[in-house]
Amino acid sequence: MKHSTFIWFFSPTALAMLLFIAFPIVSVLVQSVHAPHKAVLVEVETCTPLVGCTKETSIDQEATRELREKKPIGRFIGLEIFTDRGHLAISEVKEIWSGSENFNEFFKKIGNLPFYRAMAFTLTFTFVVTPLVVIVGFLVALNVNALHERIKGVVVFFSLLPFVITPLIGALVLFWMIDSRGILGSAIQWIFADPNLSLKASTGLMWISLIVYGVWHAAPFAFVIFYAGLQTLPADQLEAAQIDGATRTQQVRYVVLPHLMPLVSFVALIQLMDNFRVFEPIVGFNADAHAQSLSWFIFNDLGGETRQFSSASATSVLTIIGVTILLLPVLRRTWRDFMEKST
């Protein structure tokens, strides 16, 4: 393709990427290094029903407006937000490091800082759910592919349902089922003969519930990709393997899997990104007492009565950095493959 033709083809995409990807990233970067101006506070008389008038602290609107008009973006604070307790907590980590006698104590105390507590859950979730989704999706695809043509359609439809349901709704459905008065919750209490056993009151059980939900929700995505991949598997290769006397396991191991390998990387890539941004199940399961993620922090910063835009922006930047680090190995491989092909 001629360069000029390529540019004309690509320019609409480039424009969209600039508008919807590059600008927002620049915007959060800028916001994360700025904070609102120092508040100008005044003591004023406040009168309310049933109480009467009292002296209360309030914001001096005129002085604040003047500050805002002079510099609408706020005050520049550099990386202050990134290093504060709500994010990387640099000084707190240093203090804990010098105050801890062994690694056990160090990790226990680090787990008390919001960012690291969230990372502990997020990384566990990501690295347990991603491989499980790939494995479950692959097994379901193999089995569905082996079914008789007449029932295939129905089975494919039902297998896809968990992925079709809105994540928040799916999470809520499971949330009510595992409630101590719900069908699964009371079943578990009955099985273990413990009326006070509650999935929602134990951090460990809550993490397991979230992971089970994560796999249940995303496995159909992996399944449908692998199932599509299986349709492109050349029949003669399988036949050749069969003639060579390969068992069913060997056929899968040496013929099917290598054929689907690029799809496995694709599913893993998407899943790593998605799971690192885990959010809906935490909200749906009301799990924030046990499990938090960076996305949940952003939601919390913007959902309170006082919005913390700088803090939310800093967390967004950290999320982008986190996703990049996670994807680095996969991206490097893709790049290497690309270079090999082009030489």
Add this chain to the structure above:
Amino acid sequence: MNSKILSIVGALSLTAFSAAQACEISARVSVVGNEFPAIQTVGAGAAACTGAEVSTNLTADHQKINVPGMQGNPAEYTSAIVANSSIVALMNEDVIRPLDDLVAKHGGDLKSSQLIKVNGKIMAVAFMANAQHLMYRKDVLADLGISVPKTYEEMLAAAEKIRSSGKMDNPVGGAYKAGWNLAQEFNNMFLGYGGSHFEAGSANPSVNSEAGVNALNMMKALSEYMNPDFLTHDSNVTNAEYRAGNIALLNMWGSRASSQTTAEGVTDAVKNGHAIAGPMTVGGGSTAASTLWWDGWTVAKNISDAEAEATFIAMMNGISPSMMSDENIRTQAVWLIDGYKPTDAAIGVFEAAKMGTTPYPMLPYMGLMHTALGAELPDFMQGKESAEQALADVEAAYVAAAKEKGYLN
């Protein structure tokens, strides 16, 4: 069936009386606010005005949308229905206008106690008062010979008696959901123990104190008598537990008092046994372990004067004294409106006011403190760390947020 007919009759009488009101406006009115029966009544009253479009968006998520919805110019919402906590965010962002001129022109029916004044300027018009107070099952207490608890210590003793009698496994209820609700229960208990959230006259936190530790220990002791899922229970779920007859004692919002026995699916035992009382004290203190609230409406700053006037007229129609002759409306809240005669559902809130309950602090940085409490206290409630550690975490989280917002250096 009966309650359905009643509510239909109620709706009809509401429309009938609204239609009788002469309320003419000439510019757009758009209201955002929380959703509970009293606010819906106010919204319906405002929407009864004719001459221009009146739209209402009443949702539990109102605090997430009211500031952004009023920051634009012209603002999307011409009025926000707020409480003492949420008006602070609107004043911090300077999106509501002083109402002195409009009150002088159209505010004939208002009592001076309804006017929320900040620095001499009227910033909101209050229409109802609210507080959390005790609700209980008088039948259960009477059966076991327990007198109505006046302190949290007595509530614990009563809970133990109910549990050991085998009537209920977890007799205590509370909106202890991690986040806003849990933080609010802490505020109640903390104020009851004589605590104060900030050092006098500054934004420096002071929750890591004896009162703070005592408050947390009391909450922990209460949670032993709650459904094990208590950290996921907000007001709605707690009330569902109460209506189903699973709990006998709870600290609950006065604005929910009238619907405790009228909602769908309430058992007869609960209907006949439901009773309310004032807020309890704690630790031998004389201050109620509760906070006093008002709900009122504001008018946006970034709208034309014509829209502001129309909004004011419509909202005045929403809190018209003529509503107070409607029995259904009267039981919905503790109205501050002229002509209101208290109903049985109002006992708790009036008792709270009589006891001199501390109002929820209207401070610019209180919202950040509330968020920090909601995020850091669940660790203590789950037994993962000590009360002192949890409160130290709250202060650290608050300080980080207050520095970002420019309240602390």
